[in-house]
Amino acid sequence: MLIDELCAGLLGISDPRNGERVVHVAAPREHFAYLGAHGRGMGDIVFCLRSGYQARNDPGPMFEITTPWAEFTSGHDHFWPLDPRLxxxxxxxxxxxxxxxxxxxxxxxxxxxxxxxxxxxxxxxxxxxxxxxxxxxxxxxxxxxxxxxxxxx
Structure with missing residues (x-):
């Protein structure tokens, strides 16, 4: 199924500088019902980045490393809301x-x-x-x- 392939692709993205996996979780929106992220306004796939990464929607690198506690550490709802460090x-x-x-x-x-x-x-x-x-x-x-x-x- 295409959604599963896309989720697997997201989970396979790694930071070329250190080889660290960038995406913490990626799954069909139905998997996130308990977080309220499954309604009609959601995309077919929900993904959350690992702490310290930010997704970008503008020209430039797709992902940026950010400094936790010193700057905004995630873009538009791309963080994992159950991360105990939040x-x-x-x-x-x-x-x-x-x-x-x-x-x-x-x-x-x-x-x-x-x-x-x-x-x-x-x-x-x-x-x-x-x-x-x-x-x-x-x-x-x-x-x-x-x-x-x-x-x-």
Whole structure:
């Protein structure tokens, strides 16, 4: 199938300077449903680059090495969102959050969803990535029992 061949081709791209594989993951969009990357607006293939590489859409090299923590390290959504090295700033205010709450160490972005779920009093699904960032909560709420049926949105 053409999509499988294209995915394999993407996964085979290596950096000529060091031989390192550039593409972290490439697959048909349906494989990324759990990340919300499978709708009609998505291309047939979703690919994410390894940390430190940026895809370009303008004239110039197809991939560039970037410096993590010193510059933007990925182009238009080409990074792997579950990379544990990804970090983001989370600003939160309100009665559920501690006024001086700060995590003791940098936390991965996957910890944001469980933290928001805790604030809303919603039990996280059993297969969720990440954990609640307890140190930012004013009063860590007890985690309610998981619903017996999936929530409908």
């Amino acid at each position: 970090q983001s700033l989370m600003f939160a205010a309100g009665p559920a959050f501690a006024a001086d709450g700060r995590p003791s160490r940098p936390r991965p972005i996957v910890d944001v969803a469980p933290t928001i779920l805790a604030v809303l009093g919603i039990a996280p699904p059993p297969d969720i990535d990440g954990v609640t960032i307890e140190s930012v909560l004013a009063d860590p709420p007890p985690v309610p029992a998981a619903p017996s049926q999936p929530l409908e949105v």
